[in-house]
Amino acid sequence: MKLKQTIGSQKKEFELINETELVIKEKYLLSTKERTVDIEYIGHQKTIKTHSRKSVNIIGYFFIIIATVCWITPFFTENQSEKLDVLIWGGLFMTVLAFTCFKAPMDNTLTLSGGHINLIFFLDSPSKEEVETFVAKLIYLSKEKIKEKYSRIDSDLPEETFMNQMNWLLNNKFISENEYQEKKNEYKIGKLTK
Structure with missing residues (x-):
């Protein structure tokens, strides 16, 4: 069983081996980390942290309004090519900023805690349902292993x-x-x- 996640430049891969070990590979822009965790050491308490997109979307719409004003202004002013270039480039820049606001990944996470090892998953990558299914399977296997052992x-x-x-x-x-x-x-x- 495997779960691959990507948010921005960060990539995580969780692979369950023989239903007893979890291999975790984390790749960042300039570094890579790999570790193996025994399934019985993971925590069973789930914490979900989500952020609202409302404020980021409001900022994005604000940039769209500025871009629109930059592109409309030349129709109401005299033809001055220097000002036209600044307004066109300013409008393009504001459009890029707006697009970035609308598409920026949110830092929504699901954390498993309470054991010897805390695991952090990106909640929305690949989807919330897949992440929660994978986490539920990990918790189930961990509890079964502990139950069997003791x-x-x-x-x-x-x-x-x-x-x-x-x-x-x-x-x-x-x-x-x-x-x-x-x-x-x-x-x-x-x-x-x-």
């Missing part, structure tokens, strides 16, 4: 240690109350048959 029945494990692990899993909602009771009974049966 709820394994081992009759050689002291009862207090096992019960502490089970309580931790229950309190952090990795297992349900029914699973908690089942694992507790399995452990006790395993102890009796040993």
